[in-house]
Amino acid sequence: MGLIARTLEEQGIPTVCVGMSRDILENVKPPRALFVHFPFGAPLGPANSPETQTAVIAAALSLLVDASQPGTLREAGIEWPD
Amino acid sequence: MLTSKLEAAQLSIQRRWDPHFRWVINDAVPWTSLAKPLSESTLALVSSCGLYRADAHVPFDAWNDLGDPSFREIHIDTPRDRLRIAHTHYNHQHLAADLNVALPIDHFRRLAEAGTIGRLAARAYSFMGYLPEPRQLLAESAPAVARRMHADGVDAAFLTPC
Numbered sequence: 001m002g003l004i005a006r007t008l009e010e011q012g013i014p015t016v017c018v019g020m021s022r023d024i025l026e027n028v029k030p031p032r033a034l035f036v037h038f039p040f041g042a043p044l045g046p047a048n049s050p051e052t053q054t055a056v057i058a059a060a061l062s063l064l065v066d067a068s069q070p071g072t073l074r075e076a077g078i079e080w081p082d
Numbered sequence: 083m084l085t086s087k088l089e090a091a092q093l094s095i096q097r098r099w100d101p102h103f104r105w106v107i108n109d110a111v112p113w114t115s116l117a118k119p120l121s122e123s124t125l126a127l128v129s130s131c132g133l134y135r136a137d138a139h140v141p142f143d144a145w146n147d148l149g150d151p152s153f154r155e156i157h158i159d160t161p162r163d164r165l166r167i168a169h170t171h172y173n174h175q176h177l178a179a180d181l182n183v184a185l186p187i188d189h190f191r192r193l194a195e196a197g198t199i200g201r202l203a204a205r206a207y208s209f210m211g212y213l214p215e216p217r218q219l220l221a222e223s224a225p226a227v228a229r230r231m232h233a234d235g236v237d238a239a240f241l242t243p244c
Contacts, residue, residue: 001241001242003216004130005239005241007228008224008231008239011228011232013114014115014237018243023085027108041175042184043243044183044242047180048180050182054189057186061198061240064120070110070113
């Protein structure tokens with residue numbers, strides 16, 4: 001996903017990328033990445049948990065607006081709900 | 083520098099699927115600034131969860147050890163029961179039950195209605211994220227998506243992996 005983000009950005013489209021592997025994000029270096037402690041298959045949180053999903057989206061959109069450094073990696077700090 | 087976890091994953095992928103696989107390690111980072119306030123921006127959704135439209139697309143070649151670098155265009159009005167997943171490298175449980183887990187069309191529609199974003203682009207884009215050999219993705223598929231986004235007046239893209 002980070003590779004697609006980088007290509008879009010090279011072509012003039014700002015991007016924000018969610019990611020579940022901090023290691024991969026640190027190596028691929030998308031322009032703006034939001035790290036979530038979620039399992040693969042659920043980047044925005046569990047099914048039918050709109051509160052978690054919208055919280056991740058809001059954090060990602062804040063990153064899109066705030067980030068000024070290429071390669072900004074921010075931790076979402078949003079917990080997987082019980 | 084790869085962490086020991088990524089090094090182990092690299093070896094495992096090399097042994098099981100693609101002997102030439104190497105993690106991409108980038109140094110420089112491309113950058114385009116957001117040109118407008120978010121409330122005036124058109125956002126497009128991109129996901130690499132292997133979603134495709136059963137009545138209009140060939141599924142991704144999810145059983146290919148070398149991956150599939152192509153993409154599918156998914157209109158945001160596509161009836162949900164037409165969407166399927168072709169991806170063999172993650173648990174489909176959450177996404178199969180709720181599209182908004184990775185392609186948050188409903189949430190972005192509400193953000194547009196609320197004026198938080200300007201508009202949700204009608205075309206979303208789907209990739210299949212297991213791709214040990216990304217050359218064709220970088221040279222063809224991702225630039226093709228960028229051209230379509232420019233044609234639609236997209237100001238920023240929101241990307242989710244699986």
